[in-house]
Amino acid sequence: MADTLSKLQDVFRDVFEDDDLVISRATTAAQVSAWDSVMHVTLMMAAERAFKLRFKSGEVTGLKNVGELVDLIDRRLGG
Amino acid sequence: MSFVDTDFLLFFPVVFIGYWLLQKRRWQNIFLLLASQVFYGWFDLRLPLLLLAVTGMNYGAAILVDRHPEQKGRILAAAVLLSVVNLCTFKYFGWFAAEIIPKLVGPEEAGRIAALHVALPLGLSFYTFHNLAYTIDVARGRLRVRHDPVDYFLYGSYFPQLVAGPVERPQNVLPQLESERYFDWSRVTSGMGLALWGGFKKVALADAISPYVDLMFLHQDPSWAMVWTGVLGFTIQAVTDFSGYTDIARGTSRMLGIELMDNFAHPYLAATPMEFWTRWHISFSTWLRDYVYMPACFSDSVRDWVTIPFTGEWSPFWNTARALAITMLVSGIWHGSTANFILWGAYYAVIGTAYAAVVAKLPKKWKKDGRWRYLTVPVMFGFTLFGMHIFRQPSVPVLLRHLTLNPLGGTPEQWTVSASMLGLCAYAALPLGLAIVYERFLAPRVKDAVWFLPVRTTVWAVFAVAIFSSVRTSSGDFIYFQF
Incomplete structure (x- = not known):
């Protein structure tokens, strides 16, 4: 889980072009500047690429925070 | 009836007084449901029957999904198909009768079919989307099913947003209809x-x-000046x-x-096409985002079926570009059957993708500098004007002719008209x-x-x-x- 969060942090930094960005399980879209609905799609696709998996649209629209995204990735990776 | 009919100026005060005199939520909802049918029936007495059919179909489909979760995919597909067929029948009958049927049958038969004059019922596409959002969300497990017919039918036919939106979401409206409402003078004056x-x-x-x-x-x-001042006029007319x-x-x-x-949300202050769609017709844009764009981004069938030439794998950029093209095409077709609407959808798909490509390449400090908007907002407004021209001009050849006009051309009278x-x-x-x-x-x-x-x-x-x-x-x- 810690690995997932750490890898996800790299994805966030890449997508939001911010090398100082630090995320935690409690981070929400409201706390990250520019994390709007359009960037959300880009972020999810970048995460798909990084973790080599495919999300369903129903999975990525209901996420409340980074923690739920980490759990989703771990679940999909069978972790 | 329309909001700017004198009839509405009499209708609404009666509804307002009657509604607040009733006090109890149950009676208020029944009263509003009846008032909504009167409002819609004022245009044509047959219309409430269609409205009740669309609302009833979604009400029943959601209950079926809840009772038979193992069949929810099929039930949802049937509900979506019925809605699309119903909408397209009314929306494109005129185009079909004029363009396709004469090529399939003789002129006499084609004339008989065209004489049916199937007109698009007011607001049909708005309440079709509005009701469909509920069925889709219940099937996706995002919303609990509703059994109370009064509350649901009121959600499906609530008159203020019935004929031209906003295309509301069940998550916003249903809980309000299911709660007691209390008279609040400050809200009344604010609403007025x-x-x-x-x-x-x-x-x-x-x-x-x-x-x-x-x-x-x-x-x-x-003249060139007449065309573009006309387009500017339409751009202001559209938003007002x-x-x-x-x-x-x-x-x-x-x-x-x-x-x-x-x-x-002041759409002409947008700096990019994507920002424009978060400011213009927000309820419909977000509907398209949630029920067309997102599935198009993440659906396996779309990813596997529509492949991208020259790329070995789907990249986030091209995947979103493909989803945007599908979404804008749907939006264009929804607006009408003439070629200009398809062109308009394609135009926004192209500039949306081009902007995404260019913005990704710009230095980070430019994007973070607020002054950057002094340039990007006027540029985007120029693109919006061009989009409005495509939207308003049904003839593509005329549109193309307008693009070849000399900006300095025109008679003194034409310059006076433009001014x-x-x-x-x-x-x-x-x-x-x-x-x-x-x-x-x-x-x-x-x-x-x-x-x-x-x-x-x-x-x-x-x-x-x-x-x-x-x-x-x-x-x-x-x-x-x-x-």
């Missing part, structure tokens, strides 16, 4: 102010500029007309204690500009001043006088009624 502002935008601004815009677009041999409708819808609904979502049009545009745009200044800079500072209340009341009185003096000459139609 919003409705008056909406009415003012419609009858005093949009309707004032509309006949001149029509003349510009009907002109057989316009449609946001005017929305504000009346939201304002009257607020007076009944039910808050509807905002539909416009007059520009003056009209300034007249109609000025209140919109003042509204932005008021909203952003003045309102937070002056709301507690002693003079605020009398000034606000005076402004509302001016709106009311403008509405009452113009309502008889208003066409009563809103641009988005045709969609």
